[in-house]
Amino acid sequence: MMRLLEKCHEERIRFGITAESQAAASAEVAEAVRLDAEAEEAEEEAEADEEEAAAAEAARAAAAQAQADARAALEKANAALADATAAAEASAAVAAASKAKATAARMAADAAEQQRS
Incomplete structure (x- = not known):
């Protein structure tokens, strides 16, 4: 030894x-x-940052899709409102024409009644 x-x-x-x-x-x-331990820790942090960035990008894409869906729904609702407004206006025009026709018929009936008297 x-x-x-x-x-x-x-x-x-x-x-x-x-x-x-x-x-x-x-x-x-x-x-x-x-230094090796620090490098490994930095790599792990970088991977976590990349995962966070990917999650943030996915959330941004989902928000953009939701916004596009909301715009499409708004456009559809506006079109339905325009159709309803047009239908209401047409209905009002028909009602006015019917009222005018009824008034004319009443006036004709009144005139005929006066001639008989």
Whole structure:
């Protein structure tokens, strides 16, 4: 066991590994691990942002469709109102013509009555 420790010590000296360089390497590894974790977290946040953006786009599209449907319904209602107005005006014209015809008939009847008297 001692021989193995001596061999390790000799190899460290041969490669120039010092306690400081080993500590620096460990710090670099720790920093790399930290940066990797931050990158992974940033990727997860980006994916969440993309999902939110997709949901917002879907909501916008649904709102646009609802608006188009509402406009179509309004146009249909306006057309129905125009038809109802035209029908009411036609009905009023028929009623006025009937009233005029009835008035003319009454006047003719009154005139005939006066001639008989």
